[in-house]
Amino acid sequence: MKIFTGLFMAWGNFLTIPCPLKKWDSDLKNYMLGFLPSVGLILGMLWAAFSLLLVFIGTPFLVMSFAITFVLFAFCGFMHLDGFMDCCDAIMSRKPLEIKQQILKDSHCGAFAVVSVVFLLLAYYSAISTAISGSLDFVDLIILPVLSRSIAGLFVIWAKPIGHSQYAEGL
Numbered sequence: 001m002k003i004f005t006g007l008f009m010a011w012g013n014f015l016t017i018p019c020p021l022k023k024w025d026s027d028l029k030n031y032m033l034g035f036l037p038s039v040g041l042i043l044g045m046l047w048a049a050f051s052l053l054l055v056f057i058g059t060p061f062l063v064m065s066f067a068i069t070f071v072l073f074a075f076c077g078f079m080h081l082d083g084f085m086d087c088c089d090a091i092m093s094r095k096p097l098e099i100k101q102q103i104l105k106d107s108h109c110g111a112f113a114v115v116s117v118v119f120l121l122l123a124y125y126s127a128i129s130t131a132i133s134g135s136l137d138f139v140d141l142i143i144l145p146v147l148s149r150s151i152a153g154l155f156v157i158w159a160k161p162i163g164h165s166q167y168a169e170g171l
Contacts, residue, residue: 006031007038014039016077017046033153040149043075044142051141065129084120085113
């Protein structure tokens, strides 16, 4: 039962797609890390299906590039963009570690975050546009979220979490 609880906790926490079973057990939050690849598989299959639908209905190239880029972030609730922006503000501040950790917790958006997310979104859009123009491989759309979430989960396990991380006490 813990396994299913961990899966549904990961689904509910990292995807905006309605979770079929809403369960939460704070003692099992580290189980979510093991299910990040599964969440990536769900995301990848939906991303590929959405892309196939756009191709099937004959969506114009630029609109399709935008929609495929947008839906990936939308399915995740833009959570990863928020974390990316927080990290960019902290890392690019060139401040001592203690201040960087405070910046990570700050809800305000700094200039480094804005500039970085603009370039990130342009990079995503360019990569998707290039993939579409070069005959988009839908299998890659399934595999990419699985790989990225697997690597992210491994980094959370291997790296020492900062003191206020929800994973600090269980690893």
